[in-house]
Amino acid sequence: MTQNALVFNKVEKSFGELKALKNISFTVEAGTFVALLGPNGAGKTTLINCLNGLTKRDGGEILVMGEDPEVNPLHTKMALGIVEQELVFDPFFTPLEMLRMRRGLFGLKPDEEYVNWLLDKLSLTDKKNVRARQLSGGMKRRLMIAKALAHKPTILILDEPTAGVDVELRNSLYEFLGELKKEGMTIVLTTHYIEEAQLLADKVAIQDAGETLIFESTKTLLGRKKKILELTNEDGEVVTLEEGEKGGFNLEKISADYPRAHNLRVIEPKLEDIFLEFTKKK
Numbered sequence: 001m002t003q004n005a006l007v008f009n010k011v012e013k014s015f016g017e018l019k020a021l022k023n024i025s026f027t028v029e030a031g032t033f034v035a036l037l038g039p040n041g042a043g044k045t046t047l048i049n050c051l052n053g054l055t056k057r058d059g060g061e062i063l064v065m066g067e068d069p070e071v072n073p074l075h076t077k078m079a080l081g082i083v084e085q086e087l088v089f090d091p092f093f094t095p096l097e098m099l100r101m102r103r104g105l106f107g108l109k110p111d112e113e114y115v116n117w118l119l120d121k122l123s124l125t126d127k128k129n130v131r132a133r134q135l136s137g138g139m140k141r142r143l144m145i146a147k148a149l150a151h152k153p154t155i156l157i158l159d160e161p162t163a164g165v166d167v168e169l170r171n172s173l174y175e176f177l178g179e180l181k182k183e184g185m186t187i188v189l190t191t192h193y194i195e196e197a198q199l200l201a202d203k204v205a206i207q208d209a210g211e212t213l214i215f216e217s218t219k220t221l222l223g224r225k226k227k228i229l230e231l232t233n234e235d236g237e238v239v240t241l242e243e244g245e246k247g248g249f250n251l252e253k254i255s256a257d258y259p260r261a262h263n264l265r266v267i268e269p270k271l272e273d274i275f276l277e278f279t280k281k282k
Helices: 044-051 073-079 097-104 114-120 135-148 167-182 194-200 217-221 251-255 271-281
Strands: 003-017 019-027 031-035 059-064 082-084 154-160 186-190 202-207 211-217 229-231 237-242 262-267
Touching: 003 044, 003 186, 019 044, 019 059, 019 186, 019 202, 031 194, 044 059, 044 154, 059 073, 073 082, 082 135, 097 114, 097 135, 097 229, 114 135, 135 154, 135 167, 154 167, 154 271, 167 186, 167 251, 186 194, 194 217, 202 217, 202 271, 211 217, 211 271, 217 271
Parallel strands: 019 211, 031 186, 031 202, 082 154, 154 186
Antiparallel strands: 003 019, 003 059, 202 211, 229 237, 229 262
């Protein structure tokens, strides 16, 4: 039976009159990659802060590998690796020193092989003895991920990890996250790059104004929109045709209706379109 890594059940949180979270409910199975999407102010970071114990929820239930973070915070801290939006670390330590110290803070024995593996996977090996303040912005972002993974958590939470980083770094992070998932890690990603969610996530939760609007597999969400065939007819006009109810296009009919059609291309559904539909409705 598949274990649930994270459970959010009717989670609520208010700051004065502002209801940051209203009835947030979804479950993340172990080994799943979930993207948490929502516009600014949707409550994504507040939900993460309730998850890691920085913010006390007003109501509802949160479980991390079966344990409530407010009841058993040590269990939660060991299970979670969290990469915050802000670059939070001591600028005077080197990456190597930081990862060693991080393991010590969790009461773990030194593991030079694992620490060096992390540094290598995040392309920090040649900078491992350089003070953090001297690292570039992209390297600091990689260091945040290494720091979150230093104690070998079972769940990785990434809050806008690729904001402001270049394409090369973003692609290398995608590859590394794919490796972690193959090894069984549960990953939750919040991002404004919706194509990132479409590329990486097994499931998508769309959140707005503190509410979960939908939580479905990426494939099911994309199936809500039909493929479009775009072509140019003999008069030079661009024509768009929607695929049939059972999927696909009737090419025989299209050839008969548009015998001199050219510049044919199929437009695949985009998660961004579905996201905008849900948030605009809200």
